[in-house]
Structure formats: structure tokens, C-alpha cells
Amino acid sequence: MTQLPLRAQLASALGRSAATLSRMTGRGDGSVIGGRVGLMLEPDLLRQLARDRRLALISATNGKTTTTRLITSALLEMGEVATNAYGANMPAGHVSALSQHKDAPYGVLEVDEKYLPEVLDTTGAGVVCLMNLSRDQMDRAAEIWLLAQKWRRALSGKPTHVIANCDDPLVTWGASTAAKVTWVSGGQRWKEDSWCCPECGGPLDRKDRHWACRECTFHRPEPQWILDDDAVIDPRGQRWVLDIQLPGAANRSNAAMALAVAEAFGLPVERALPRLREVTSVAGRYTTVERDGRHARLLLAKNPAGWLEAFDVSDPALPIILSVNAQGPDGRDTSWLWDVDYRILRGRPVFVTGERRLDLALRLDVADVPFVLADTFSEALAAQPPGRVDVIANYTAFQQIRSEFGRAV
Amino acid sequence: MPSDSTLRIVWIYPDLLSTYGDQGNALVLEQRARRRGIDAEVVHVRSADPVPETGDIYLIGGGEDRPQILAAERLRRDGGLHRAIARGAAMLAVCAGYQIMGSTFGGEEGQPVDGIGVLDISSTRGPARAVGELVAEVDSALNLPTLTGFENHMGVTQLGPGVKPLSQVVTGVGNGNGFEGCYAGHVVGTYLHGPALARNPALADLLLTWSAGDLPPLDDRWYEALRTERLSAVLPR
Numbered sequence: 001m002t003q004l005p006l007r008a009q010l011a012s013a014l015g016r017s018a019a020t021l022s023r024m025t026g027r028g029d030g031s032v033i034g035g036r037v038g039l040m041l042e043p044d045l046l047r048q049l050a051r052d053r054r055l056a057l058i059s060a061t062n063g064k065t066t067t068t069r070l071i072t073s074a075l076l077e078m079g080e081v082a083t084n085a086y087g088a089n090m091p092a093g094h095v096s097a098l099s100q101h102k103d104a105p106y107g108v109l110e111v112d113e114k115y116l117p118e119v120l121d122t123t124g125a126g127v128v129c130l131m132n133l134s135r136d137q138m139d140r141a142a143e144i145w146l147l148a149q150k151w152r153r154a155l156s157g158k159p160t161h162v163i164a165n166c167d168d169p170l171v172t173w174g175a176s177t178a179a180k181v182t183w184v185s186g187g188q189r190w191k192e193d194s195w196c197c198p199e200c201g202g203p204l205d206r207k208d209r210h211w212a213c214r215e216c217t218f219h220r221p222e223p224q225w226i227l228d229d230d231a232v233i234d235p236r237g238q239r240w241v242l243d244i245q246l247p248g249a250a251n252r253s254n255a256a257m258a259l260a261v262a263e264a265f266g267l268p269v270e271r272a273l274p275r276l277r278e279v280t281s282v283a284g285r286y287t288t289v290e291r292d293g294r295h296a297r298l299l300l301a302k303n304p305a306g307w308l309e310a311f312d313v314s315d316p317a318l319p320i321i322l323s324v325n326a327q328g329p330d331g332r333d334t335s336w337l338w339d340v341d342y343r344i345l346r347g348r349p350v351f352v353t354g355e356r357r358l359d360l361a362l363r364l365d366v367a368d369v370p371f372v373l374a375d376t377f378s379e380a381l382a383a384q385p386p387g388r389v390d391v392i393a394n395y396t397a398f399q400q401i402r403s404e405f406g407r408a409v
Numbered sequence: 410m411p412s413d414s415t416l417r418i419v420w421i422y423p424d425l426l427s428t429y430g431d432q433g434n435a436l437v438l439e440q441r442a443r444r445r446g447i448d449a450e451v452v453h454v455r456s457a458d459p460v461p462e463t464g465d466i467y468l469i470g471g472g473e474d475r476p477q478i479l480a481a482e483r484l485r486r487d488g489g490l491h492r493a494i495a496r497g498a499a500m501l502a503v504c505a506g507y508q509i510m511g512s513t514f515g516g517e518e519g520q521p522v523d524g525i526g527v528l529d530i531s532s533t534r535g536p537a538r539a540v541g542e543l544v545a546e547v548d549s550a551l552n553l554p555t556l557t558g559f560e561n562h563m564g565v566t567q568l569g570p571g572v573k574p575l576s577q578v579v580t581g582v583g584n585g586n587g588f589e590g591c592y593a594g595h596v597v598g599t600y601l602h603g604p605a606l607a608r609n610p611a612l613a614d615l616l617l618t619w620s621a622g623d624l625p626p627l628d629d630r631w632y633e634a635l636r637t638e639r640l641s642a643v644l645p646r
């Protein structure tokens with residue numbers, strides 16, 4: 001398939017060797033270093049690797065990795081798919097993903113929200129999937145109205161087919177300059193970042209899933225796909241019970257988006273849906289780790305909207321361990337803890353750990369949620385009675401637990 | 410219905426100015442009042458609604474450039490906050506909200522935008538974003554312990570003769586000239602964004618005292634544990 005120029009072939013091959021070396025020496029999965037090496041040797045590598053393939057770019061504040069995995073799983077029905085499965089979602093990760101599958105006719109790439117304009121320009125991807133936008137790690141991520149504005153500029157004047165969640169007003173605004181949009185009603189649990197009209201600043205009136213600006217004409221577009229509880233209604237009005245294994249409403253929404261993207265690639269629901277049902281865990285999320293008869297299910301939550309989703313999945317009958325860090329990838333600022341409504345945990349045994357456990361301890365104290373402080377995750381786990389326990393952790397806290405308990409995926 | 414003795418905490422425009430944890434200040438004030446047996450309620454005032462004049466403590470938070478400009482326009486048109494402050498109500502204005510209280514601030518492209526003029530300050534857009542932990546020693550007249558918090562802004566704020574600096578910066582950027590924040594009467598402005606009062610319960614109590622009089626001490630174990638941990642992580646040993 002893609003016949004790369006010699007220089008790009010070399011850059012791509014050397015990048016792959018660097019990735020292999022990095023894996024062999026235990027320095028990670030190698031997807032970032034490999035891509036960096038490749039880009040250093042051939043700055044145009046991403047564009048060249050993307051050429052002659054059918055690509056989908058997946059972006060959102062939450063659910064990128066999972067939705068990328070679901071879409072990949074679906075498109076495998078049609079042929080080989082290149083994807084950045086481990087969430088290396090900036091250009092080096094994209095180069096690495098495409099290098100590793102240089103003959104794949106399809107590519108499904110998770111893209112950091114901020115990098116979407118650049119990656120879209122470079123790759124000329126035919127399909128872009130946009131799911132949600134909410135506050136996230138303010139000290140390193142961009143502000144979200146600004147992000148949506150950048151999406152608008154990037155999509156304007158391109159032939160890209162956008163699949164977007166019309167229940168999120170900011171996503172709708174960000175997507176609506178595109179030439180072709182398929183709207184999906186995927187729901188919106190976290191609404192705190194979209195009470196105002198992104199077009200004029202006026203108040204948005206909401207009724208169920210519908211929303212409209214009180215002061216201008218901006219309103220929710222009519223969806224072609226609708227997530228209806230545990231089912232999806234397709235553009236022809238046919239209802240498909242999802243019956244996926246990934247838990248929670250957020251994953252049903254991700255699945256609805258994935259089905260719409262699959263159809264944009266020409267893959268009908270009856271062939272895509274069985275593939276989505278095969279996905280059980282994504283990069284360690286929702287897996288269970290075990291020690292001394294304690295079975296801990298791992299939920300990742302990186303921002304306020306993510307915590308709402310994790311609470312939705314978590315079993316209220318079980319004790320719960322919360323672990324929060326504030327290293328670079330988590331954001332060094334823990335202010336967001338105050339945007340999460342922890343009162344839902346009242347009545348459950350709650351254990352608090354992680355490097356910033358004192359931030360969380362005070363947050364829970366103010367919310368009148370009793371808790372037990374533990375110096376380490378192991379200590380918190382050992383304090384449980386044998387049986388099941390849920391764990392919600394943010395990014396590096398999650399990775400620490402996974403590396404201590406083996407990276408079982 | 411709240412009775413006359415209910416302490417009313419008015420959170421201004423959470424739909425426009427609540428980027429990151431700003432709710433924390435309302436929750437901390439409410440909790441610290443209630444634990445002392447004072448009835449307290451938090452009133453959320455959306456930007457389409459009038460600002461009530463009869464609140465006890467007003468809070469306004471941080472936000473992006475566009476929402477900040479919208480909020481300033483609406484507050485000026487509404488006038489409720491001006492009347493509340495003239496009446497002597499207490500106020501904590503944070504980050505973008507702090508800048509709005511002045512005469513001007515910098516918009517998206519750095520252009521000057523009119524503030525609402527309740528504090529004698531003016532702000533511009535600085536050359537670089539100030540992001541990180543901030544520690545500052547509070548003006549001795551206020552008798553408060555060291556301020557600790559997190560800042561994330563591009564503003565540089567000049568203080569006029571009508572306000573006093575809230576604190577002197579030990580680590581961080583603050584107003585950009587060695588001071589952090591300002592106060593005048595019962596109005597306090599600060600770049601400590603988000604839940605500034607969670608890290609500084611004594612500042613929360615100062616606002617409460619201005620509204621409710623002298624207060625008995627509380628069990629501040631978790632506040633103190635967090636303060637100690639943060640200060641020791643940030644300050645040179």
C-alpha cells in the first residue's frame with residue numbers, strides 16, 4: 001500500500017527500533033520515543049505516513065482512549081487498523097502508531113484536544129469524532145472555550161466528516177463549522193461548563209437533552225443517532241440494544257459514537273456492534289487486581305466529569321479507595337477536587353490515599369464524608385475485608401497501582 | 410425560607426466564572442459557619458439573573474477571557490454588587506473576578522476592557538503565564554497566618570492608593586510587583602485561584618467575622634495538615 005519516500009521509510013524504521021529498544025529496556029511501551037526519533041529524522045513523517053489511508057481522529061476531554069479502542073475494534077472487521085492504543089495522543093504517538101502498521105489501510109488515532117487542529121492539518125483525516133469538552137487540568141491544558149474556538153477554525157473549509165455529540169453545547173459549537181456533521185445524542189452528565197451560550201454568552205435553556213440559547217439562534221441540532229438508555233437508535237430509526245461489557249452510561253455513549261464512526265467508514269451496525277461487545281478493558285481501566293483475597297476494580301478519573309462517570313460505574317454497596325496524585329500528567333493543581341460532589345459517598349467505607357491525600361481528606365471533611373487516611377494503596381487495600389472493593393484513581397496514581405500489581409490488560 | 414439570621418453567601422456567576430474549584434470557597438465558608446451553629450446558605454446567581462443586594466458574603470471566581478468580559482459587562486449593567494459593597498457586605502474576588510473589580514483589565518488580545526471599579530486597581534496582560542504554588546505573608550494589620558495556594562493567570566495588577574496590598578509574595582508571582590492581592594474595606598481580591606479558602610481557613614474566618622462577629626475556634630485538623638504539607642513542599646528548608 002503506502003509507498004513512502006526512502007527518507008521516510010528510514011525514519012519510520014529507526015523510530016520502530018527505538019521503540020523496541022525502549023520496550024526491551026523497560027522504559028515504557030516505546031510509542032513516544034519511537035515517534036520522536038522518526039520525527040527528528042523526517043519532520044514530514046506524520047503527513048507521509050497518513051497519506052493513502054482512511055483515518056479517524058478521536059478527541060474529547062473524557063473517553064478518548066476507550067472510544068478509540070471501540071472504533072479500532074469495529075474497523076478490524078474490515079481490515080488492519082493502525083492505532084495508538086496506549087494513549088500516546090500527540091504527534092510522536094501518532095507517528096509511532098502508523099509506523100508500526102505501515103500497511104494498514106485504516107487508522108484510528110486518539111488526539112489530545114489541543115493538538116487536534118495540528119494533527120488534522122497534517123494528516124488530512126477524513127473523519128473526526130468529538131465527544132465532550134469540560135474543565136481539565138487547568139495548569140497544563142488549554143481553556144475550553146478557546147479550545148472549541150480552535151476546533152472551529154481547524155474544521156472550517158475542510159471536507160472532513162465530523163461525528164459529534166450534540167448534547168454537549170460546547171462540542172456542538174466547536175464542530176458546527178465543519179462541512180459535514182453527523183450529530184449523535186450521546187448524553188451529557190457533567191453540565192457545569194456549558195450553562196452559557198458559546199456563540200453569544202447568553203443563558204442556555206435546557207429541557208431534558210434539548211438546549212437552546214435564550215438570546216441568539218444557537219440551539220441543539222437534531223441528532224441522527226440517539227443513545228437511548230441501554231440502546232442506540234440509528235439514523236433509520238432502528239433500535240439496537242448495546243449489551244457491551246464496558247460498564248456505565250459514559251461507555252454506552254462512547255459506543256454510540258463508535259457505531260456512528262463505523263458507519264462513516266461504511267461498516268454497518270450489525271457488523272460493528274458484535275466487535276464492540278468484545279472489548280472488556282481498555283489500558284487497564286475496569287480491570288480487577290487481586291491481593292490476599294481483596295479484589296480491587298480499577299477506575300480511572302482524571303477530572304470532575306471523569307469522577308461523575310466513575311461514581312456512576314462504582315458499586316454503592318462496596319467500600320471504595322480513592323487515590324489522588326498531582327504529578328505533571330495529573331496537573332499539579334488539585335483545585336478540581338472542589339468541583340466533584342463527594343456527598344454521594346456518604347454511608348460507604350471510604351479510604352483515601354495517594355500523594356495528595358491531604359487535599360482529598362480536607363475536601364471530604366468539608367463534604368461531611370467520613371474517611372480513613374492510608375499512607376499507601378497497599379495499606380488501604382490491606383485494611384479491607386476480603387472480597388470486592390472499588391478504586392478510583394487519577395492518572396499517575398492509577399499507573400502506580402497498575403505497575404505494582406502488574407500491567408494486566 | 411431563610412430567616413434574617415441566616416448567613417447568605419452569594420456566589421456570583423458560577424456559569425461564567427468557575428473555571429476550577431471556585432465552588433470550594435463557598436463550601437468552606439458554609440461549613441465553617443454551620444459548624445459554629447450559624448445557619449448559612451449558598452445562593453448561586455447565574456449571569457442572566459440579578460445580583461441580590463442583601464447578601465452577607467459575595468464570591469466571584471476565575472474564568473477564561475471571553476466569560477470574564479461578559480461577566481464584567483453584566484455586573485456593570487446589573488449594579489447589585491455595587492450596592493451590596495456600598496452597604497458594607499464582605500467580598501472575596503478571585504483571579505479573573507479580582508481583575509473585574511478594578512477599573513480595567515486585559516482582554517483576549519490584551520486590549521483594555523472596563524472593569525466595574527469597586528477596587529482601586531487596574532490590570533493588564535503580562536508577558537507570561539504565572540502557574541504554580543504561591544506563598545505570601547499577609548499585611549500585619551489583618552493578623553492572618555501565611556497565605557498558601559495555587560495561581561494560574563497572565564494578569565499584572567497595579568494597586569492604587571484606595572487599596573492596600575493583601576500580602577507580600579514569598580514564592581510565586583501574585584500581582585507581579587512583589588505583592589499578592591489587595592483589600593479595601595471588606596473587599597478582598599487575590600490571584601490565589603479556585604479554593605483559596607480551603608488552604609487559608611483564617612481568611613475564611615475573617616470574611617465570616619466581618620459578617621457575623623466574633624467566632625469560636627474550630628477543629629481545624631485537616632486544614633492544618635494540608636497547610637503544613639503544602640508549605641513544607643513549597644518553601645525552601
Ligand SMILES: [Zn+2]
Binds near residue numbers: 197198
Ligand atoms: Zn447565544
